[in-house]
Amino acid sequence: MIVGTPKEIKNHEYRVGLTPESAGELTARGHEVLVETNAGRDIGALNEDYEAVGAKIVGTAEEIFGRSEMVVKVKEPQAVERAMLREGQILYTYLHLAPDPEQTHDLIKSGAVCIAYETVTDNSGGLPLLKPMSQVAGRMSVQAGAAALEKAHGGRGVLLGGVPGVAPGKVVIIGGGVVGFNAAQMAIGLHADVTILDRNPVTLERLENHFESSAKVIYSTNALLERLVMEADLVIGAVLIPGAAAPKLVTREMLSTMQEGAVIVDVAIDQGGCFETSKATTHADPTYVVDGVVHYCVANMPGGVARTSTYALNNVTLPHALRIADKGWKQALRDDRHLANGLNVWNGLITCEPVSRDLGLDYTPIDNALKG
Known part of the structure; x- marks a missing residue:
């Protein structure tokens, strides 16, 4: 799978979706990793650090979104990023859709497969990626x-x-x-x-x-x-x-x-x-x-301590990213109900019940997305 990480563009957001170490885990499994130039600079991760583990540095976010099958971010995509999403593309990041109807409608329109860190669960009922x-x-x-x-x-x-x-x-x-x-x-x-x-x-x-x-x-x-x-x-x-x-x-x-x-x-x-x-x-x-x-x-409070936050976040998001890349999103979600709970938007439909309820939109059960 081609996995891409753009530079975050939210105001004073210095975290990055993949550290060089995480990128190396993906490339070691045969996946192609694209990283926007200087995406990790603010946490001390330089372009050459990514290249040393087999990732490829690309010049623009447009190329990241245009070539990647899965985009791994930290914060919710901004309007200019949402406009670059395409049908069937996997977006793996924080979304926080319930108070954000504009973002929600853009993601619905994109047709992308949107997996939100903040609704992935674990066996104890916790939210391990949050x-x-x-x-x-x-x-x-x-x-x-x-x-x-x-x-x-x-x-x-x-x-x-x-x-x-x-x-x-x-x-x-x-x-x-x-x-x-x-x-x-x-x-x-x-x-x-x-x-x-x-x-x-x-x-x-x-x-x-x-x-x-x-x-x-x-x-x-x-x-x-x-x-x-x-x-x-x-x-x-x-x-x-x-x-x-x-x-x-x-x-x-x-x-x-x-x-x-x-x-x-x-x-x-x-x-x-x-x-x-x-x-x-x-x-x-x-x-x-x-x-x-x-x-x-x-x-985005944790963005103020970006290095600590990025590494803490990657510790919990990487294992799921590896499963999605190895198996494809649908099989990875079928195999792990907790990861499936992260699916918020699929094929233009809302698959997270609290989001649908708060925004007054129709709800589609996650199982519908995992059929076939």
Whole structure:
């Protein structure tokens, strides 16, 4: 199979779909790998590193999309990239379609086979291709929030860890999954006053057993959320419903009760965000202010630590890429139901039920795509 990786073009996105090591795994199995020139430069992967493992460097994204049978990316294809997709071509990347009708319609129109990292599952019910980026984003959320709290950045001027004689900052984390767990680890490490909210009894017990007295782990109710948000210095949105748009848990009315200079970091922004006032930002202009509250809503947070993120991502995406290249997409998905759950768009049809529901589009069961 001809597998291609273009240079990412989303604002301040420095990750790359295939590392040289991953490209080498593919070429060792007899596949042809095309890499756009300088696609990996920002993580320290040079053209000659790819050539050393048998990959071919090509000059343009047009050539990557034009020649490749499977395109391996990191972020959702931008409009100019979507226009280059063709019928039957495999797109293997993050998509986050539920809050993005424009991208969804373009992918439907393309006729491409679109496999989304974020809906591939595993035996434990987890999302293994999303997990490493959730770990990165969770940890970065506290770094970003701590910086935004500095007065020069529009914040309250609060040091999360406090100092002797001065209370630490209050951090409220909404959601106790992978993002929330990693955010809590970082906030606790800074000696902040940490509260984690969730509604899953199993998650609450796991968090309580792990953090013990280092964090307050509480069942979330609307009344409690409203009170804690009002008192918080930093609120981190870490809510995820696989494949679906994030629920708007913090309303504009709640926001208006927050302290001036408080900060919110919406890690759920890829799925539309869990704050009513959230809108996607970029690393070039990461924050804005509503009702005196600083909003950090960067939609590709892990891109800020691109080398760490790329290698962590490739560790989990490569095994599936190898299976798809070796077997063809249809047989690979037939053989692995968890990988099949990643199929979001096929032959102009939506095959991910949460996406179809949130966008009001017809749903086609994945099994229909795997027949024949």
